[in-house]
Amino acid sequence: MDSPLGAEASAPRDTQVLYQRTCFSCHNSGINGAPRTGDQAAWAVRLEKGMYTLVDNARNGYRAMPPRGLCFDCSDEEYAALIRLMAEQSP
Numbered sequence: 001m002d003s004p005l006g007a008e009a010s011a012p013r014d015t016q017v018l019y020q021r022t023c024f025s026c027h028n029s030g031i032n033g034a035p036r037t038g039d040q041a042a043w044a045v046r047l048e049k050g051m052y053t054l055v056d057n058a059r060n061g062y063r064a065m066p067p068r069g070l071c072f073d074c075s076d077e078e079y080a081a082l083i084r085l086m087a088e089q090s091p
């Protein structure tokens with residue numbers, strides 16, 4: 001594609017930027033019991049379910065976690081990257 005805009009739109013999105021726009025609003029503060037970003041103990045319990053289940057729950061919602069977590073166009077790969085970021089990043 002020649003259009004620089006087109007090239008940008010098809011480039012993989014920066015996980016950190018996506019995170020700030022979406023999951024951040026709940027997972028930074030731990031609102032309603034959301035496992036906090038960087039709280040490795042809280043995430044370890046969740047990761048035991050396996051990444052497939054977690055991606056599924058992010059997409060479909062899980063208890064107080066709303067479906068899609070405010071990212072209405074995230075792919076499964078992007079959910080997995082966001083979950084890894086939240087589980088591994090230092091607070």
Ligand code: HEC
Nearest residue numbers: 022023026032033034046054057058063064065069071082
């Ligand atoms: C409106 C608030 C909110 C937003 C936005 C949000 N979450 Fe959550 N999330 C929660 C809450 C609350 C929980 C805890 C649910 C529970 O266990 O009761 C949770 C739990 C989770 C879990 C664990 C699910 C499980 O099976 O244990 C994953 C994975 C997750 N969120 C991913 C994400 C991702 C990825 C995003 C961004 C795309 C996101 N969340 C955005 C509130 C939110």
